[in-house]
Each structure stands twice: as structure tokens, then as C-alpha cells.
Amino acid sequence: MGGGSLSDLYQQARRLLLEVRDGLERLERLESHSSISSPRASGWSHDDSAPDLAQTLKRDLSQLQTYCADMDRLWRSQMPKSQRDLWKRKLEQVAEEVDSLKFALDNYLSRRHRRQMEAKERAELLQRVNGDSAHVLQIFDEEAQAMQSAQNSSSMLDEAYSTGIAVLSKYAEQRDRLKQAQRKALDIINTVGLSNSMLKIIERRHQMDKWIIYIGMFLTVVIIVIVWRWTH
Numbered sequence: 001m002g003g004g005s006l007s008d009l010y011q012q013a014r015r016l017l018l019e020v021r022d023g024l025e026r027l028e029r030l031e032s033h034s035s036i037s038s039p040r041a042s043g044w045s046h047d048d049s050a051p052d053l054a055q056t057l058k059r060d061l062s063q064l065q066t067y068c069a070d071m072d073r074l075w076r077s078q079m080p081k082s083q084r085d086l087w088k089r090k091l092e093q094v095a096e097e098v099d100s101l102k103f104a105l106d107n108y109l110s111r112r113h114r115r116q117m118e119a120k121e122r123a124e125l126l127q128r129v130n131g132d133s134a135h136v137l138q139i140f141d142e143e144a145q146a147m148q149s150a151q152n153s154s155s156m157l158d159e160a161y162s163t164g165i166a167v168l169s170k171y172a173e174q175r176d177r178l179k180q181a182q183r184k185a186l187d188i189i190n191t192v193g194l195s196n197s198m199l200k201i202i203e204r205r206h207q208m209d210k211w212i213i214y215i216g217m218f219l220t221v222v223i224i225v226i227v228w229r230w231t232h
Contacts, residue, residue, distance in 0.1 A: 004139070005074075005078075006071055006074040006078060006079065006087065008074055009067055009070055009071050009074065010071060010090065010091075010094070011067070012067065013064060013067040013071070013094050014094070016060055016063060016064055017064065017094065017097055017098070017101070019060060020057055020060045020061060020064070020101050023053055023056065023057045023060070024057065024104050024105060026053065026099060027050060027053060027054060027057070027108055028050075028106075030050045030127065031050075031108065031111070031112075046229070050112075054105065054108065054109060054112070055127060057101075057105055058105065058168070061101060061102050061105060063096075064098045064101075065098060068094060068095050068098060071080075071087075071091050071094070072091060075087040075088065075091060090121060182202075182206055
């Protein structure tokens with residue numbers, strides 16, 4: 001590159017400037033289209049050529065800076081004094097355009113990096129939210145299982161209580177029947193004139209039956225209490 005004439009380098013620089021400007025305009029269109037069609041997209045995934053194009057433009061701008069350095073050396077050493085001012089203005093304009101295009105590309109790269117970081121943070125946040133949701137669902141499931149177990153225990157206790165009431169009712173019915181049988185037996189004994197010893201035997205049998213009933217009631221209550229404690 002350094003061996004070319006100033007005019008040749010200038011023409012090459014102008015052509016490369018046009019290519020870089022067109023490339024930047026394409027990048028801006030891709031960026032605008034990607035933001036409109038998918039504002040939550042990660043980077044510029046709408047067009048995979050955007051990163052490659054940005055890298056190419058970066059290399060072209062570096063080449064333009066080399067052109068500017070070579071042209072600055074040539075106009076000072078080769079141009080006659082009458083043309084130096086003209087070439088100086090031309091090269092200053094090229095240098096300004098290079099700086100402007102480099103500034104635009106840097107802004108684009110900065111925006112792309114910021115979008116990529118935001119997308120990464122959103123992905124990490126969604127991952128944490130999904131993890132917390134799974135943990136919350138697990139807690140709800142455990143609570144539901146605990147409530148179901150409590151309901152089952154309550155149902156078992158209700159059934160045991162109902163069974164105990166039914167047993168006690170049966171004992172009460174049997175006691176009434178025994179009393180009726182006792183009264184009938186006493187009537188019969190009084191009628192036939194049995195001895196006092198027979199009456200005492202009957203009385204002892206009556207006391208024994210009464211204790212049997214009481215013991216049965218006590219055991220029923222103990223069983224209900226044990227079942228209740230076991231279910232809780």
C-alpha cells in the first residue's frame with residue numbers, strides 16, 4: 001500500500017469509505033428490524049450475518065486509518081507547494097469521515113454488547129424464577145399431602161368414635177336387659193320361695209355382670225384414646 005501514489009491511495013480510500021458507510025447502514029437496518037420484530041431477542045440473532053459484517057467493517061476502518069497515515073506522509077513529501085493545501089483539505093475530510101464512521105461502529109458494538117448482557121440477565125432471571133417456582137410447587141404439594149393425611153386421620157378418629165358409641169350403646173342395652181331379667185328372676189324366686197342362699201348367688205352374679213360391663217366400657221375408651229394418639 002505504501003508504494004502507491006497519493007492519488008491511487010485516495011481513490012482506494014474513497015471506495016472503501018463508501019463500502020463502510022453502506023455496511024453501517026445495513027447494520028442499522030438489521031438492528032432496527034430485529035428490535036421491532038423481536039424486542040426480547042438475544043443480540044441480533046435475527047440475521048446471523050450482522051456479527052460478521054461488523055467485524056469486516058472494523059477491519060476496513062483499520063485499513064482506512066492506514067491509508068490516512070500513508071497519504072499524510074505522501075502529500076507532505078511528494079506534492080508541490082501549490083497543491084499541498086488542496087490535498088491537505090481532502091485528506092482532513094477523509095480522516096473526519098473515518099473518525100465519524102468509527103464512532104458509529106463503536107456505538108453499534110456498544111449497543112449490541114448491552115443487548116446481549118440484558119438478554120443474558122433475563123435468561124438467568126428466568127432460570128432462577130423457574131427454579132423458585134418448582135420449589136414453591138414442591139412446598140404446595142407437601143402441604144396438600146399433609147392436609148390429606150390430616151383428613152384421613154380425622155376420618156379414622158370419627159370412625160373409631162362412632163364405633164365406641166355404638167359399643168357403649170350395646171352395653172347399655174344389655175344392662176337394661178339384665179336388669180329386666182333380674183327383676184323377672186326375683187319375681188320368679190319370690191313366687192317359688194327359693195332360699196336366701198340362692199338369692200345371694202344371684203346377687204353376686206349380678207355384681208359380676210355389672211363389673212364386666214364397666215370393664216368393657218373402660219377398655220373401649222382406652223382403645224379410642226390409643227387410636228386417636230396414633231393417628232396424630
